[in-house]
Amino acid sequence: MSAPPPVVAPSILAADFSRLAEEARAVEGAADWLHIDVMDNHFVPNLTIGLPVVTSLRAATDLPFDVHLMIADPRRWAPGYADAGAYNVTFHAEASDNPVSLAKDLRAAGAKAGLAIDRDTPVEPYLELLPHFDTLLIMTIKAGFGGQKFIPAMLDKVAAARRHVDAGHLELRIEVDGGIAEDTIAQAAEAGADAFVAGTAVYSAADPAEAVRRLKTLARRP
Numbered sequence: 001m002s003a004p005p006p007v008v009a010p011s012i013l014a015a016d017f018s019r020l021a022e023e024a025r026a027v028e029g030a031a032d033w034l035h036i037d038v039m040d041n042h043f044v045p046n047l048t049i050g051l052p053v054v055t056s057l058r059a060a061t062d063l064p065f066d067v068h069l070m071i072a073d074p075r076r077w078a079p080g081y082a083d084a085g086a087y088n089v090t091f092h093a094e095a096s097d098n099p100v101s102l103a104k105d106l107r108a109a110g111a112k113a114g115l116a117i118d119r120d121t122p123v124e125p126y127l128e129l130l131p132h133f134d135t136l137l138i139m140t141i142k143a144g145f146g147g148q149k150f151i152p153a154m155l156d157k158v159a160a161a162r163r164h165v166d167a168g169h170l171e172l173r174i175e176v177d178g179g180i181a182e183d184t185i186a187q188a189a190e191a192g193a194d195a196f197v198a199g200t201a202v203y204s205a206a207d208p209a210e211a212v213r214r215l216k217t218l219a220r221r222p
């Protein structure tokens with residue numbers, strides 16, 4: 001069976017925050033999901049946007065929202081993003097004492113559930129939880145800031161997850177986030193990723209939609 005087409009999710013972290021609606025629409029027709037980084041200045045040392053902005057933006061585009069919660073208390077906030085119409089809500093394993101319970105709540109609220117692991121977190125302890133999730137987000141940088149350099153060593157985690165997902169015939173996307181660009185996306189795909197977040201590589205391009213299309217072509221696996 002051939003692999004499903006890759007998903008490319010531009011990250012609005014690299015967009016102009018004064019024109020979020022326009023920046024979202026700039027990738028319509030090319031992007032599969034719009035990646036939205038929520039940071040609380042506790043789980044990571046940076047602050048971005050929260051639920052009111054995501055709720056407003058929901059009315060501005062039809063793109064599915066891939067919400068990446070880098071927050072210390074996902075149990076409190078994650079279901080609100082599902083209620084606000086997010087397609088996929090991802091929270092960090094490092095911030096959750098009962099990831100499976102929260103995944104069930106997200107699915108019950110009508111969203112897909114994602115589990116994220118940061119740079120210094122191994123993947124093995126979480127493999128057995130994957131049947132409860134729709135996406136596994138493997139950070140390819142240290143979470144907190146856009147524009148960082150891709151860390152190739154993270155691909156060992158991608159490959160381990162891919163082996164587990166394929167062996168168990170799990171329906172789960174393996175998503176990579178951080179430093180994904182034209183010179184890194186193919187190696188991530190080769191390791192087994194099938195969803196790709198790209199902020200700087202998309203929004204620093206003259207034509208963001210064309211940048212997404214080029215990334216998607218490079219991400220195709222045989």
Ligand SMILES: O=C(CO)[C@H](O)[C@H](O)COP(=O)(O)O
Nearest residue numbers: 143144146147178179199200
């Ligand atoms: O989660 C993130 C940072 O923690 C962002 O999604 C990520 O940094 C994307 O930006 P870039 O493509 O510029 O690395």
Ligand SMILES: [Fe+2]
Nearest residue numbers: 037068177197
């Ligand atoms: Fe992200």
